[in-house]
Amino acid sequence: MKKNYYLLFLFIGPIALVAQDYVPFNLQDGVTWQDYSFYGAGDPPGSDGGTTIAYSYQLIGDTLVDGHTYKKVYSRDDWYHDLERFSTGPDSYEEVLNEENYDNPYLLFGGLRQDTAAKTLYYVNWREDEEVYQGRCFGLVPAVGEEQLLYDFSLEEGDTAQTVFGPSVVNGTWTVTLEDGSERRAVDVDNQDGPWIEGIGGGGLGLFSPWVYPPFESGCGFYCYREEGEVLLRSVWGGIGGTPSNLNETCDALILSADDPIANSDFVVIPNPTRDFFTIVSPTSPSSIIGHVRLYNSLGQLVYENGNQNLNESIDASRWAMGVHYLIVETEGEMVLQTKILKVRD
Numbered sequence: 001m002k003k004n005y006y007l008l009f010l011f012i013g014p015i016a017l018v019a020q021d022y023v024p025f026n027l028q029d030g031v032t033w034q035d036y037s038f039y040g041a042g043d044p045p046g047s048d049g050g051t052t053i054a055y056s057y058q059l060i061g062d063t064l065v066d067g068h069t070y071k072k073v074y075s076r077d078d079w080y081h082d083l084e085r086f087s088t089g090p091d092s093y094e095e096v097l098n099e100e101n102y103d104n105p106y107l108l109f110g111g112l113r114q115d116t117a118a119k120t121l122y123y124v125n126w127r128e129d130e131e132v133y134q135g136r137c138f139g140l141v142p143a144v145g146e147e148q149l150l151y152d153f154s155l156e157e158g159d160t161a162q163t164v165f166g167p168s169v170v171n172g173t174w175t176v177t178l179e180d181g182s183e184r185r186a187v188d189v190d191n192q193d194g195p196w197i198e199g200i201g202g203g204g205l206g207l208f209s210p211w212v213y214p215p216f217e218s219g220c221g222f223y224c225y226r227e228e229g230e231v232l233l234r235s236v237w238g239g240i241g242g243t244p245s246n247l248n249e250t251c252d253a254l255i256l257s258a259d260d261p262i263a264n265s266d267f268v269v270i271p272n273p274t275r276d277f278f279t280i281v282s283p284t285s286p287s288s289i290i291g292h293v294r295l296y297n298s299l300g301q302l303v304y305e306n307g308n309q310n311l312n313e314s315i316d317a318s319r320w321a322m323g324v325h326y327l328i329v330e331t332e333g334e335m336v337l338q339t340k341i342l343k344v345r346d
Helices: 005-012 130-134 247-256
Strands: 032-039 050-065 068-089 092-101 107-115 120-125 147-152 160-163 166-177 183-189 219-227 230-234 268-270 277-281 289-296 302-310 323-331 334-343
Antiparallel strands (some): 068 092, 107 120, 120 147, 323 334
């Protein structure tokens, strides 16, 4: 697969080497990175057959480990795209496209913390199954429970950064303009497809760019970053002919897609739809405590949170806007329910 460095200028705009304040990562609930993995022929992915799976990393909740507060990183597969081509003659073929949104639950992957003064971001892995990471093109899988440096944005031209290939030279910096008009400093690092962008991570390889192998015929990449439901940056390949159908439109829709409850969950919501109040009940749980409850509106904004929710405790939805809201329930740090709640008119 050809390297796509020339495409960078399609989304960074004119290079502006200007001084600016450091923009830290926005480690708040609901902040989301969406990446994709693909295999098969095609450049860009999907243009000539092959399979693409979009997946997201979303920040949900905090935890304290060894004296450090971490923002918990959950992940799930979001979207599936498979294009097959069958020869029907010497100069003809037939295409079969399968495409769907997944309704998978978010699973806890690890935690992020940052040192804003040092301009660094750290990650700690809490998953034992390395195959999950390797399926997302990780060449370096962080040891379970050990904090690792992910990004160092204090680096300047000529400095050395650590990537999946080892020490890599910083070639320079410039300014990237996001979709809301704000600007971020970007860092060009050897062996990385796309720049590292302050507060976002890899513009070509995603949140975990330093640990991800650049693609060749198959691989993984970044295509969407959002805050408070607003898309701030899309893939460097966005808008280029041959990208899997509706990829960036899907970027706008996936987080807002309806999520079914986790299979075999002990908890249900009644009534749903609701006009004013609803409760979370359980026919099987012997405990009167649910745990941590969060509700988001259709823009991804947090509208309700209770870290010590009780079963059968009423939640007041009367002042919410009409429409779909998203409920996430955690018990002892594990997500046990994820579903949508419809608020209807009084």
